[in-house]
Amino acid sequence: MSLRTRLMLLSGLWILLIVIFFNWFIYYYILKKTTDNEVRQLWNKAKIILRDTEIHHPANWSSGLLQQYLEPDSLIRIIAPDGAVRAQVSASEELPAHPATYRTQYHTVVQNELGLLILFIQVPIVAKNNVQIGLLELGKGLNVVAAFMELLVAGLTVTTGSVLLFSPLVGFFYTKVLVHPIRQLLETMRTIRSKGNFILLSPQFTTKKDELGELGRTFNEMIMRLQENDRRQKHFVADASHELKTPLTVIESYTSLLRRWGGQDPAIRQEALNAIHSETVRLKGLIDALLRLAEVERHAQTELHPVRIAELIRSTAEQMRQAFGRDIVVRIGSEEIQCSGDEARLKQLLIILLDNAIKYSRKNVFVECDEEERYVVIRVMDQGMGIPSGELPLLFERFYRVDKARSRGTGGSGLGLAIAKQIVELHQGSIRLDSEEGKGTTATVKLPKSSLTAF
Ligand SMILES: Nc1ncnc2c1ncn2[C@@H]1O[C@H](COP(=O)(O)OP(=O)(O)OP(=O)(O)O)[C@@H](O)[C@H]1O
Ligand SMILES: [Mg+2]
Structure with missing residues (x-):
């Protein structure tokens, strides 16, 4: 069953249940209010009758006595303790059919009997010596109330029917608001899957301020990130294959040169071997x-420990100084500075930065280390030659070099800073x-x- 049908049925069912509950409530509330009024009037009448002294003498019980109190659509009778009706007057044809029952306490009954809504009350008749001598019963046909209730039931049935008819229609429109964007999202996802290209949801979807708009915006952000990753991945593969191809082409051309002429000519042989060696390196x-780079990317989660950064800077600078024969001036703000990190990776980071500073300059290189609030700052x-400001970002x-021809001379591959950035991000730092x-x-x-x- 589709989401839409399910929502429609569910909302329809709920609306119907609520309407039925309210109709039931209205019916019984109105019935109670109208009959309460009638009951009160009947009790008042009973009180008036009982004030009549004749009533307290069974010998005087007769229809004539009761007749003066009779009203339209009503009945008055006196029941003796043996259950026999001793006197009765009625202005209704149906009410006398109600069975007479003798009771010793007050009693009220409202019921549907013989297709009629009837009300009966019973009041004990007590003599001066406090002994019950009979039971006064007053009945009334609630014709007006019944007619009114019939009208009410008809009205309520029409309302329930209309709700039954219209609730699927309301449900249809209301589920459309909800289901339409989900369908649109599903369609977009299917197209992306089948065609393999990245499609964004229309602004009509994403500009909404509700949860669906939020869903659309998150989806678009995710697609844009995937698109960017895909672009970078393709770029990387293209760059990597190009970078690998260049030295291989050089090696290939020198080996064919060797095969053709190199065997005989020692000068050509030497030149070819030198070129092949340097390209292989x-x-x-x-x-x-x-x-x-792959290694750093793969271990995106690493355990960080406290690292004595001053010692690490000094030892790395010393190694680089020996390897390149260049002066590196180290200035440490505080010997005790520690940062949270992975020592091997931080060393790799320092080598990358020192290597660049040495490669792209001829004068002294400086390294500084200071504390700044919650951070350790290394400069x-x-x-040296510097970098044009447009190229800085x-x-x-990966593989980006300022002047490819010039860097090629210094042997750079353009990966150093990409690795440096990965390492810094791994440490939740910045560069x-x-x-x-x-x-x-x-x-x-x-x-x-x-x-x-x-430690
Ligand atoms: N200190 C610097 N002075 C001048 N240019 C620099 C400096 N550091 C980096 N660059 C420029 O930025 C480019 C990218 O540097 P990166 O370290 O990523 O690659 P690389 O040094 O060319 O190669 P690799 O470090 O992989 O051997 C370099 O090619 C260079 O042009
Ligand atoms: Mg470099």
Whole structure:
């Protein structure tokens, strides 16, 4: 059963139940109110009759005595303790058929009898010595009330019928409001699945201020993110294959050169071997970087421990100084600073930033480390060629290099900063580059401080 039919049936059923309940309530409320009034009048009449002294002498009981109190559509009778009717007057044809029963207490009855709505009250007749000598019974046919109630029932039946007829129609429109957007969403999802392209929901869906609008907006956000991921993935595959293809092409052309001429000519042989070697090193570096990137992305969840960052900066700077033979000036604000992190990854991050500073400058490189509120701030500064401001936002993209030809000379693959960004994000920190062309570049990394103590 479709959602729409289910909602329609359910809402229809509920409306019907509510209407039936209210109709029942109205019927019984009105019936009670109207009969209460009649009962009160009958009790008053009984009181008046009992004030008559003749009533208290059984010898005087007769129709004549009661006749003066008779009103249209009513009955008055006196029942003796043996159950016999001793006197009776009636202005109605039906009421005398009601069986006479002797009782010793007050009694009221309202019922549908012989197709008539009737009301009877019974009042004991008590003599001076407090002994009950008979029972006064007053009856009344509630014809007017019955006619009114009939009208009421007819009215209520018409209302219930109309509700029965119209509730599916109301349900139809009201479920349309709810089900239509869900159908639209389903259609869009099906199209995305069958055609494989990303489709957004129309603004007509997403601009609504209710929960459905919220659903639409969340769906669109999700699709946009998937689209962006897909675009980046395609971009990455294209870039990676291009980067891998270039050294392989060089290797291929040198090996064919070797096969044709290299065997005889030692100069060509040497040149080819050098080129093949350097391209293989480049290729290996590229694959290493790709693996590192994949590794960082794969272990998006890592355990963070308190790391003595001052020690780590000093030891890494020393290693880089030895490897490149370049001066690195380290300035630490406080020796005790600790950040929450993964030591191996943080070292990788420092190497990436120092490597860039060394590669793209010729003067001294500076590293600073300070505390700023809840963060440890590390700055790696160089006085090198700098980066054009328009390129700054793109540097964290994988394979992005400012001047491809120039970077190629320095052997960069354009993956360093992409890996750096992943590492920083893994530590819930941030990274930014500030640069002025011809003056130098500063890489600033902010990492959350650790509240625990390192061992
Ligand atoms: N300190 C810097 N000074 C000048 N340019 C820089 C600096 N750091 C990065 N760049 C520029 O940003 C580009 C991207 O840097 P990234 O570290 O991601 O790649 P790479 O250094 O080219 O290669 P890899 O680090 O993977 O060996 C570099 O190619 C370079 O053009
Ligand atoms: Mg680099």
